[in-house]
Amino acid sequence: MNSLSKNTQSKPRHVLLVDDDRHLLDSMGGWLAGDQGYVVSMAASIAEAMACVEAENFDLALVDLRLGAEDGMELIAKLKKHRPHLTTMLMTGYANIDTGVEAVQAGAFDLLTKPLIDDEILLAFDRALSQQQVIEENEKLKCQLEKRFGRNSIIGNDFRMQKTFDMVDNIADTKATVLITGESGTGKSMIARAIHQRSNRRKAPFVEVACGALPENLLESELFGHVKGAFTGAAGNKVGKFQQANGGTIFLDEIGTASPGLQVKLLRVLQELEFEQVGGAETFKVDTRIVLATNEDLSEAVADGRFRQDLYYRVNVINIELPSLRERSSDIPMLVQHFLKKVCDEENKQIEGFDRPALDAMQQYNWPGNVRELQNIVERAVLLGKGPQLSSPDLPSHIHAFASTQVAVAPRQGRQTLKEALEGPERQIILQCLQENNWNRNATADQLGVNRTTLYKKMKKLGLDEPSMLVSQ
Numbered sequence: 001m002n003s004l005s006k007n008t009q010s011k012p013r014h015v016l017l018v019d020d021d022r023h024l025l026d027s028m029g030g031w032l033a034g035d036q037g038y039v040v041s042m043a044a045s046i047a048e049a050m051a052c053v054e055a056e057n058f059d060l061a062l063v064d065l066r067l068g069a070e071d072g073m074e075l076i077a078k079l080k081k082h083r084p085h086l087t088t089m090l091m092t093g094y095a096n097i098d099t100g101v102e103a104v105q106a107g108a109f110d111l112l113t114k115p116l117i118d119d120e121i122l123l124a125f126d127r128a129l130s131q132q133q134v135i136e137e138n139e140k141l142k143c144q145l146e147k148r149f150g151r152n153s154i155i156g157n158d159f160r161m162q163k164t165f166d167m168v169d170n171i172a173d174t175k176a177t178v179l180i181t182g183e184s185g186t187g188k189s190m191i192a193r194a195i196h197q198r199s200n201r202r203k204a205p206f207v208e209v210a211c212g213a214l215p216e217n218l219l220e221s222e223l224f225g226h227v228k229g230a231f232t233g234a235a236g237n238k239v240g241k242f243q244q245a246n247g248g249t250i251f252l253d254e255i256g257t258a259s260p261g262l263q264v265k266l267l268r269v270l271q272e273l274e275f276e277q278v279g280g281a282e283t284f285k286v287d288t289r290i291v292l293a294t295n296e297d298l299s300e301a302v303a304d305g306r307f308r309q310d311l312y313y314r315v316n317v318i319n320i321e322l323p324s325l326r327e328r329s330s331d332i333p334m335l336v337q338h339f340l341k342k343v344c345d346e347e348n349k350q351i352e353g354f355d356r357p358a359l360d361a362m363q364q365y366n367w368p369g370n371v372r373e374l375q376n377i378v379e380r381a382v383l384l385g386k387g388p389q390l391s392s393p394d395l396p397s398h399i400h401a402f403a404s405t406q407v408a409v410a411p412r413q414g415r416q417t418l419k420e421a422l423e424g425p426e427r428q429i430i431l432q433c434l435q436e437n438n439w440n441r442n443a444t445a446d447q448l449g450v451n452r453t454t455l456y457k458k459m460k461k462l463g464l465d466e467p468s469m470l471v472s473q
Contacts, residue, residue: 182322204248230279
């Protein structure tokens, strides 16, 4: 038989043929299996077909409309109900428009008419398998997105992070504008994606724009699109990010860098979800959830005249403030283990972890680059480390150098009193106990043999009561 293309999948596709004509089954099955590389199973009735799908997994099912006294439509409906991911097709010698409509309503992907032509069968199979591959890839992508950006992918037991998680869950399905604030590297983009993935917009696009990475004229075109000839180099029409995110979420990072002119246009979009393309007169309206982020203090930018006050009030409807890593140092061991496993899996390396002194050094470091910096440090240590367990020498020198300065007493003019000289070691002992007890002050007070009030006073005196040092109890 003449063939259009062979089944060249790395894994042979499994086809179920259902027809009460045994001669046709044998002929088609032999051709698909022998010449085209498919794995073929055959059935002559609904009962036989259902027994096959119970016993094996199929990629395609080709079903005859008339199965003796039985109706192929009934089998299509059963397969749709019990095996929803199985692509089914109907074949008949009595096709009309009504038959085609009924077949699609029953769940069939396609309708083939007898006598069957080889090339038509192969084309139909190719279309069905291509669509199936797209669906499978989309499902894998969704799983990857959920794994990478979903609520459970964000690491942290600190009470600030727990509050952030709760807020993400509470606001995900609202339309309210969200402003995410925090230092660089704290994970603002990940929180924005988590909001999208937890929302009822998760199947629509998530579009991210780094506002600080583009000059003003290009940023406006990037956001709103432009028409042909709007400016030099605009050779054709361009669809902007707001239109691309229609039905989904747009994330505008580094919003504090927006120019005064762009701020005016953003205010209108936030209020009315309407805009015109650069150089165009047509007004576009979109249904887009807007999430913004900045590492700047926008209230200061307003006071300095760099950011519009009305825009500030409009973007600051819901504010999620992400803590710096130094404010949640108790999460560092958990984050280190997460990044360690990730790098070891990617690089196929066997490393047990970091020893206690290395973890202590990382917990005492101030992490100006936050979680992003920690991830880079862990990756570096894994790639350059020699032994099965990583230690302080595997960390950059500035990490353990900083840690050592935390236990040293700062130099001063003149002699120290005994009380002043003892403050350094006392601070280190209290800090170490706090870390061992995951910053639980009750447990720390018990371990040190002091009451809780005394511990509070010492923490305050020794600089351990700052917001950056506190965690939930």
